[in-house]
Amino acid sequence: MDKSYDEIAILLKCHLIVEHYLDIYLVEELGLKELKKAKLNFYNKVNLLPENKVVYFVKPGIIKLNNLRNKVAHNLNVEFTKDDLGQILFILKIAREDIENCSFIESIEKFTVLACTWLSPPDSKIQSYFVESTSH
Template sequence: MHIPPHDNDRIVRRAMELMGGHDAFFKAADEELADVNGRWNQNVAEIGRILRAHLFVEHYLTQYVAQANPRLGSLTEARATFAQKVALLDAVNPDIATMLPGIKRLNAIRNRLAHNLGTQVSEDDARIFLGCERFSALRAARSTEESQTNDPLEILEDFARHTAVSFTYEFTPLSKAIAQSIMEAQLGGAAI
């Protein structure tokens, strides 16, 4: 509905009357604008890092589920959510099982962010990621070579990279060669 320009002045005057006058109107307008600006002026670098980690893990999660289940069909066309893709993981596989709490926590953080733009990664979140024993051991081993912080957001990002590598590892030529070598060694096959 188009409002003729000459009616806008009348609309604003009437709104001021309804709010109790000029001062009350602009006080309410300033408060609403401050609320909007407060939500807008978030730490976009931190939000971006959380979202990047989530999108990154989801990319490799989608690839993994598709490769592990080649007859499944398109997860994209099915519009499967992150949580639905996680539910398709083999929780019996110890490599997957140890990462599941961290993967689910990453999704929970992203969901918290969707409902509260001021969400931060907490120490409790970091403990969940570090509960993945292989990730924690690799991170500790790496700390002897390079300095690491205990910043929860950095731990989240490290966990996201670890998860991506873990999801891709099973299907790479390198992993297949290593698996075959292990199998041959166990069966007394080709000399190592």
């Protein structure tokens, strides 16, 4: 009971935020208006992300975020390090310049912002620029 669970709380909160934006993307961009009725779990929602859209760039990191959240769900004493970030760190290194000195949880927070940005319904012109730039 003496252990601080602040990092676990932040990880769970970040997972919930990403899921919120994932739901918005699936409804707005893919037209899945009955998404709530389907009662899909997080992993199944992530697997609905299309390969031919820019959101595919953050998909491996979103899957990793879910894996980290699942570890917490089964073991409150789990200790994370930056080595546990995997694809999250890989994506952050491509998208951000200021991540070298970030802690595990700071990296999770920065990835959450990045993932939610990519999951936000984009302007169609901006979307075409992203698709073109990530196709090379």
